[in-house]
Amino acid sequence: MATIASQVVFHPTVSQTLKVCSTTLGRDKIYRAVQYFSRFLAWYLLSKGHKIQAARWNALKNHLAIGRKLMRLGKPMEHLQAALRASQATGPAAEQITTIGRQLGYFGYLTHDALVWANTIKFVNLKPSTASRVGKLANQFWLAGILCSVAFGLLKAGRLANDAKLLQGTGPWTEKGVEVDRDVKLQAVTAQRESTRYQFIVDLLDIWAPATNLGLVNLNDGVVGIFGVISSLMTLRLQWIAVNGKK
Structure with missing residues (x-):
């Protein structure tokens, strides 16, 4: 069991992910992907009439947006x-x-x-x-x-x-x-x-x-959310390559 746990914890992918997450840009793009996915999911759930579940994801979206603003205070x-x-x-x-x-x-x-x-x-x-x-x-x-x-x-x-x-x-x-x-x-x-x-x-x-x-333009939150997820993952991929030196 200890050997299996060690293989999981020290797996190269885990180590590479931690390296990306240790960078401000890496964390920001992960948060951004989750933020825009939450935006899409909140819109989808609301369109299906699931107001309580939609409110949960909408709250996550709003709090991630606030957190990302704090992370970007020095970027101007x-x-x-x-x-x-x-x-x-x-x-x-x-x-x-x-x-x-x-x-x-x-x-x-x-x-x-x-x-x-x-x-x-x-x-x-x-x-x-x-x-x-x-x-x-x-x-x-x-x-x-x-x-x-x-x-x-x-x-x-x-x-x-x-x-x-x-x-x-x-x-x-x-x-x-x-x-x-x-x-x-x-x-x-x-x-x-x-x-x-x-x-x-x-x-x-x-x-x-x-x-x-x-x-x-008049795009709904679902479309904007999906676009945001895709662009976030594309930028995160570049950061992954920059940090780990491989695709």
Whole structure:
């Protein structure tokens, strides 16, 4: 029995999971996945008339949302630093502008979201009209950040597609060293294209949450919840690879 317990406790998957959970981003994405799943399940149960069970999952969703706001209190400065670094970097102007826009959008979102959290726990007392305005601004900044990220993805995908065509179409490659160099560059471009497409899908899934909160679209909590679960798991997968070095 002790051997079986030891094999379970020290199983590589358990150790890898603990490594991911030891990071703030890993915990946040796990909490986010559960939060959005709770949002979906609460909507589903309520649509079936199970009000008591729905209230339970709705409460879990709300408390996870509050907890995640607390975990993100320091992140606005991270995005402000990233915006400053992007402004000092070299590269295509359009990609640089959209990168700065994305970081500033998330800076504004998380800054206002911190005020929402402070008001929710009664650390500060905002008037209902002020609290509503702050929440709306948070969602507007969130949406702006995602839109900039989508624009960046489209611009970068187009540039990388042209780079790949140039590398594939140039030839003939008679010198072995030159051919190897071409293949290395092509592999790097291919990896960047895959990464860009991956983030683009995440952005397309995430954009509906602030758009729904602002009333720009009319998606129910079930659809928004499922989209949130998928994007959370996709981001969690990237963190898993970053921490454990494997897919």
